[in-house]
Amino acid sequence: xxxxxxxxxxxxxxxxxxxxxxxxxxxxxxxxxxxxxxxxxxxxxxxxxxxxxxxxxxxxxxxxxxxxxxxxxxxxxxxxxxxxxxxxxxxxxxxxxxxxxxxxxxxxxxxxxxxxxxxxxxxxxxxxxxxxxxxxxxxxxxxxxxxxxxxxxxxxxxxxxxxxxxxxxxxxxxxxxxxxxxxxxxxxxxxxxxxxxxxxxxxxxxxxxxxxxxxxxxxxxxxxxxxxxxxxxxxxxxxxxxxxxxxxxxxxxxxxxxxxxxxxxxxxxxxxxxxxxxxxxxxxxxxxxxxxxxxxxxxxxxxxxxxxxxxxxxxxxxxxxxxxxxxxxxxxxxxxxxxxxxxxxxxxxxxxxxxxxxxxxxxxxxxxxxxxxxxxxxxxxxxxxxxxxxxxxxxxxxxxxxxxxxxxxxxxxxxxxxxxxxxxxxxxxxxxxxxxxxxxxxxxxxxxxxxxxxxxxxxxxxxxxxxxxxxxxxxxxxxxxxxxxxxxxxxxxxxxxxxxxxxxxxxxxxxxxxxxxxxxxxxxxxxxxxxxx
Amino acid sequence: xxxxxxxxxxxxxxxxxxxxxxxxxxxxxxxxxxxxxxxxxxxxxxxxxxxxxxxxxxxxxxxxxxxxxxxxxxxxxxxxxxxxxxxxxxxxxxxxxxxxxxxxxxxxxxxxxxxxxxxxxxxxxxxxxxxxxxxxxxxxxxxxxxxxxxxxxxxxxxxxxxxxxxxxxxxxxxxxxxxxxxxxxxxxxxxxxxxxxxxxxxxxxxxxxxxxxxxxxxxxxxxxxxxxxxxxxxxxxxxxxxxxxxxxxxxxxxxxxxxxxxxxxxxxxxxxxxxxxxxxxxxxxxxxxxxxxxxxxxxxxxxxxxxxxxxxxxxxxxxxxx
Numbered sequence: 001x002x003x004x005x006x007x008x009x010x011x012x013x014x015x016x017x018x019x020x021x022x023x024x025x026x027x028x029x030x031x032x033x034x035x036x037x038x039x040x041x042x043x044x045x046x047x048x049x050x051x052x053x054x055x056x057x058x059x060x061x062x063x064x065x066x067x068x069x070x071x072x073x074x075x076x077x078x079x080x081x082x083x084x085x086x087x088x089x090x091x092x093x094x095x096x097x098x099x100x101x102x103x104x105x106x107x108x109x110x111x112x113x114x115x116x117x118x119x120x121x122x123x124x125x126x127x128x129x130x131x132x133x134x135x136x137x138x139x140x141x142x143x144x145x146x147x148x149x150x151x152x153x154x155x156x157x158x159x160x161x162x163x164x165x166x167x168x169x170x171x172x173x174x175x176x177x178x179x180x181x182x183x184x185x186x187x188x189x190x191x192x193x194x195x196x197x198x199x200x201x202x203x204x205x206x207x208x209x210x211x212x213x214x215x216x217x218x219x220x221x222x223x224x225x226x227x228x229x230x231x232x233x234x235x236x237x238x239x240x241x242x243x244x245x246x247x248x249x250x251x252x253x254x255x256x257x258x259x260x261x262x263x264x265x266x267x268x269x270x271x272x273x274x275x276x277x278x279x280x281x282x283x284x285x286x287x288x289x290x291x292x293x294x295x296x297x298x299x300x301x302x303x304x305x306x307x308x309x310x311x312x313x314x315x316x317x318x319x320x321x322x323x324x325x326x327x328x329x330x331x332x333x334x335x336x337x338x339x340x341x342x343x344x345x346x347x348x349x350x351x352x353x354x355x356x357x358x359x360x361x362x363x364x365x366x367x368x369x370x371x372x373x374x375x376x377x378x379x380x381x382x383x384x385x386x387x388x389x390x391x392x393x394x395x396x397x398x399x400x401x402x403x404x405x406x407x408x409x410x411x412x413x414x415x416x417x418x419x420x421x422x423x424x425x426x427x428x429x430x431x432x433x434x435x436x437x438x439x440x441x442x443x444x445x446x447x448x449x450x451x452x453x454x455x456x457x458x459x460x461x462x463x464x465x466x467x468x469x470x471x472x473x474x475x476x477x478x479x480x481x482x483x484x485x486x487x488x489x490x491x492x493x494x495x496x497x498x499x500x501x502x503x504x505x506x507x508x509x510x511x512x513x514x515x516x517x518x519x520x521x522x523x524x525x526x527x528x529x530x531x532x533x
Numbered sequence: 534x535x536x537x538x539x540x541x542x543x544x545x546x547x548x549x550x551x552x553x554x555x556x557x558x559x560x561x562x563x564x565x566x567x568x569x570x571x572x573x574x575x576x577x578x579x580x581x582x583x584x585x586x587x588x589x590x591x592x593x594x595x596x597x598x599x600x601x602x603x604x605x606x607x608x609x610x611x612x613x614x615x616x617x618x619x620x621x622x623x624x625x626x627x628x629x630x631x632x633x634x635x636x637x638x639x640x641x642x643x644x645x646x647x648x649x650x651x652x653x654x655x656x657x658x659x660x661x662x663x664x665x666x667x668x669x670x671x672x673x674x675x676x677x678x679x680x681x682x683x684x685x686x687x688x689x690x691x692x693x694x695x696x697x698x699x700x701x702x703x704x705x706x707x708x709x710x711x712x713x714x715x716x717x718x719x720x721x722x723x724x725x726x727x728x729x730x731x732x733x734x735x736x737x738x739x740x741x742x743x744x745x746x747x748x749x750x751x752x753x754x755x756x757x758x759x760x761x762x763x764x765x766x767x768x769x770x771x772x773x774x775x776x777x778x779x780x781x782x783x784x785x786x787x788x789x790x791x792x793x794x795x796x797x798x799x800x801x802x803x804x805x806x807x808x809x810x811x812x813x814x815x816x817x818x819x820x821x822x823x824x825x826x827x828x829x830x831x832x833x834x835x836x837x838x839x840x841x842x843x844x845x846x847x848x849x850x851x852x853x854x855x
């Protein structure tokens with residue numbers, strides 16, 4: 001669209017109004033033609049493939065923010081340059097969009113005229129026969145004992161049996177016949193390319209009106225579908241937070257099952273779900289089987305353990321049954337790391353926190369706790385206890401799953417104890433605070449997704465496939481025939497020619513057709529010579 | 534759970550299949566060796582006055598080859614077919630040993646892809662006998678791939694990880710294997726076309742290239758047609774595999790498309806093959822340029838299997854190598 005504005009300005013000084021407009025118009029037309037040429041489409045296809053490459057070789061923000069951060073740390077000089085080129089957001093970068101938008105404009109320019117042309121061809125009669133039928137890829141002459149019109153009758157019958165559309169004409173070079181079949185091939189082509197456009201629209205719509213939120217839910221906890229509750233969320237530009245389905249989910253029980261060799265066999269979560277304010281229903285979701293409800297999907301995308309502690313303070317107050325999710329550091333053994341923060345300690349201005357390692361099946365060697373099994377057979381924790389200022393109200397965002405290292409470095413948080421604990425064991429701090437490792441609960445990483453475009457995309461994808469099959473597997477055939485008087489005026493010579501698109505071995509089929517025609521002609525000639533009484 | 538003796542049988546069959554394919558390569562070499570030295574010269578003279586459709590050197594087909602060469606060719610074909618049967622046995626016993634579809638890791642996937650490629654070659658060679666002569670160029674990469682798969686991708690028989698326990702495994706992975714195997718043969722046909730068309734250009738220029746191997750290849754037009762027809766066959770299958778993968782991803786990973794490295798490279802391969810099919814009908818791209826695109830397509834497929842599974846990190850981490 002910008003070209004319309006720029007082009008007249010760039011043109012040389014116009015001698016007169018109308019001609020400069022015409023020149024600009026013809027330049028635009030030339031640009032349009034070259035943009036919609038197959039050659040350009042090919043180059044754009046290559047550019048698209050090439051442009052996707054860095055998206056798979058460099059870490060992408062859309063996939064893993066932490067990998068991008070890691071890349072910045074490893075390549076402090078290179079990373080900012082790459083970032084300015086959008087190489088960490090390839091698939092949402094302007095240059096990637098530019099390529100696929102150009103490609104789709106080119107596609108529209110290619111497919112719309114083609115669709116119109118095809119629609120016209122479907123309703124039009126087959127084109128007249130070319131003058132020189134023997135120049136067609138498949139051609140043959142057959143001598144006929146019948147007059148011209150009767151000969152063409154036989155050809156027409158053979159072609160109609162083969163489901164050709166046939167038209168007869170009295171052409172300039174003699175009586176002739178044109179036949180064609182296989183419109184579905186071109187229909188498939190048009191459907192394929194239009195469905196590609198539809199798929200892109202569905203994709204764009206899904207991005208604009210779709211959203212996604214993820215949250216860690218410990219057994220017994222509940223969350224609702226609002227952005228405030230999610231740990232992470234992303235949403236399209238046109239999402240109105242007020243329109244989000246008021247879906248609430250409670251995680252009742254999480255089960256992870258393993259094979260003998262500790263390969264994960266299944267993860268299932270028993271949940272209650274329902275719209276806020278109405279009755280909830282029970283269901284079980286798991287890997288490969290999300291909950292689909294009212295346009296939203298609820299997934300289990302991961303799992304882990306949340307060790308449970310009780311803390312009894314010197315003044316007699318106590319917190320029982322407090323837990324925090326510990327994130328798996330190693331999926332094979334589910335060895336996990338995390339922190340439990342207690343900003344409000346009764347009877348004290350100091351805040352308290354635990355940070356450390358959880359092992360579902362612990363093994364302590366040389367005082368170091370490791371996990372040897374992902375199942376909670378012998379849960380143990382190795383924790384450091386800190387006292388001081390957590391910095392939660394400092395205004396800076398903080399990782400929920402670990403303590404703020406700068407507070408430790410500044411001396412605001414000091415280590416006041418450490419312990420390796422099995423379930424039921426306690427440690428007592430110098431001030432008399434007793435910390436008990438009382439048990440373990442599981443948590444599930446859950447994700448709620450909403451993509452109104454995905455059914456549209458699925459339908460488009462199926463149309464793409466159907467169009468593709470029609471386009472690649474069907475053939476379009478045109479057969480032309482003309483009769484001329486035989487040498488010396490005796491008999492009739494039938495010339496047949498055929499043009500096929502979408503098939504390599506046309507000769508055998510053409511031979512079969514002409515053989516059938518010749519046999520039918522001979523049969524007809526015989527019956528006319530010896531008419532039955 | 535795992536039937537260890539069946540699993541061991543599967544591993545033995547793998548070695549036997551590699552052995553049979555290697556013998557087939559030797560037999561294809563013997564076929565070339567006994568092909569006769571006089572054949573090229575005779576062929577060239579005949580080619581000068583050949584029909585318009587095949588201007589240069591028609592395929593070194595059955596008519597002009599010595600009986601001994603022909604016999605070796607048949608032996609090679611028989612060994613290849615036997616190898617394919619044994620290789621199918623590798624997958625069958627693996628499947629029985631583990632009680633699941635035998636394509637749950639890179640070792641099994643690679644083995645299945647190679648099997649499809651061999652079967653595609655056999656079908657082509659039976660339908661069009663002159664295509665038998667590309668045998669050594671199919672079987673040599675097959676043996677190399679099998680040795681590589683056995684050495685570097687081997688994973689012992691085991692259960693599927695939770696994420697793969699879905700009916701979509703049968704749909705998505707099976708079609709991906711079929712598409713890959715078909716593109717494998719298509720890519721080789723295009724490489725052969727590139728070699729052969731240069732040879733034919735030299736012959737047309739009056740030179741006398743004395744490469745008997747290339748002389749015995751099918752004509753460039755036939756190779757190009759084979760490459761195109763196999764790609765036409767493989768492309769909808771690959772398209773379906775990608776769509777099925779997207780449907781599976783929607784229920785497994787929470788979105789149907791997320792530019793995971795495997796998805797990205799599957800998309801790149803799709804675009805490259807789409808470009809190949811377009812190029813073959815575009816003026817200025819027919820012939821060698823389009824054949825190069827097909828070769829690039831095969832490169833992308835191999836890269837997608839090896840690099841994405843072994844180097845990059847993504848959701849498709851089912852290789853079984855860690």
